[in-house]
Amino acid sequence: MKIVKILFWTLWRIWFYVLVTVPIILLFPFLFLSILSEKTYPQFFILARIWAKIIFYGMGFRYTLEKEAELEKGKSYMLVANHTSMIDIMLMLMLVKDNPFVFVGKKELVKIPIFGFFYKRTCILVDRSSSKSRFEVFKRAQKRLEQGLSICIFPEGGVPDNEDVLLDEFKDGAFRLAIEHQIPIVPMTFGDVKERFSFTFFSGSPGRMRIKIHQPVVTAGKTMDDRKEVKEKVRETILSELLEMYKNKKAL
Numbered sequence: 001m002k003i004v005k006i007l008f009w010t011l012w013r014i015w016f017y018v019l020v021t022v023p024i025i026l027l028f029p030f031l032f033l034s035i036l037s038e039k040t041y042p043q044f045f046i047l048a049r050i051w052a053k054i055i056f057y058g059m060g061f062r063y064t065l066e067k068e069a070e071l072e073k074g075k076s077y078m079l080v081a082n083h084t085s086m087i088d089i090m091l092m093l094m095l096v097k098d099n100p101f102v103f104v105g106k107k108e109l110v111k112i113p114i115f116g117f118f119y120k121r122t123c124i125l126v127d128r129s130s131s132k133s134r135f136e137v138f139k140r141a142q143k144r145l146e147q148g149l150s151i152c153i154f155p156e157g158g159v160p161d162n163e164d165v166l167l168d169e170f171k172d173g174a175f176r177l178a179i180e181h182q183i184p185i186v187p188m189t190f191g192d193v194k195e196r197f198s199f200t201f202f203s204g205s206p207g208r209m210r211i212k213i214h215q216p217v218v219t220a221g222k223t224m225d226d227r228k229e230v231k232e233k234v235r236e237t238i239l240s241e242l243l244e245m246y247k248n249k250k251a252l
Helices: 004-027 026-035 037-058 088-096 106-113 115-122 130-145 172-182 225-251
Strands: 061-069 078-081 101-106 124-126 150-153 185-191 207-213
Touching: 004 026, 004 037, 004 115, 026 037, 037 061, 037 088, 037 115, 061 088, 078 088, 078 172, 078 225, 088 101, 088 185, 088 207, 101 115, 101 130, 101 172, 106 115, 106 124, 130 150, 130 172, 150 172, 150 207, 172 185, 172 225, 185 225
Parallel strands: 061 207, 078 150, 078 185, 101 124, 101 150
Antiparallel strands: 185 207
């Protein structure tokens, strides 16, 4: 039985990379044209959402969604969520339809073949070991917000190293940006994603994920002195929901 599981996981993980790569190759001319100018980013965003759906549903995943509020079409937001899987990227693209956004992500992902080509040209890259890089993030994010786009940051700064950590401490970046530009923060809780598709190769399975989009946290009138309070409020919102999801799952 164990050999069958290992074979399934191996083929399933290979299938994931096929789903990531093949649509990019097939859509390459359209993707390339859409990144020639920052003005055509909304067109790139549409193609990215198609790519995300192919991967998500192609892997046998589905989700149930609970919303506390609807996002206002065309408005800029700071989108934040817990981060445990590569599927988080696809989920975020699928969930947010009418508010094109730009990811702030690790510079290291540029090294991924094919994917890295577009990632480098459409995302705001950060080298967390460089203070200069972190400063550049604020400049690029400001430019994108002025273009009417939203920003997405996974505020844990990466996937927690400790497997037992449900939600790591949040970094300041997302909250500094949101307060500086007075844009609402939208917390999202991604449940069951780690169980479905973690970074551990021999693990996971097709199935359902539970997602909740929480009420936006208003930053209008807030200053940098309020940054810690806002950050903790957002973290507590996501953590409470994760604990509730975990409790309900255990009760099933």
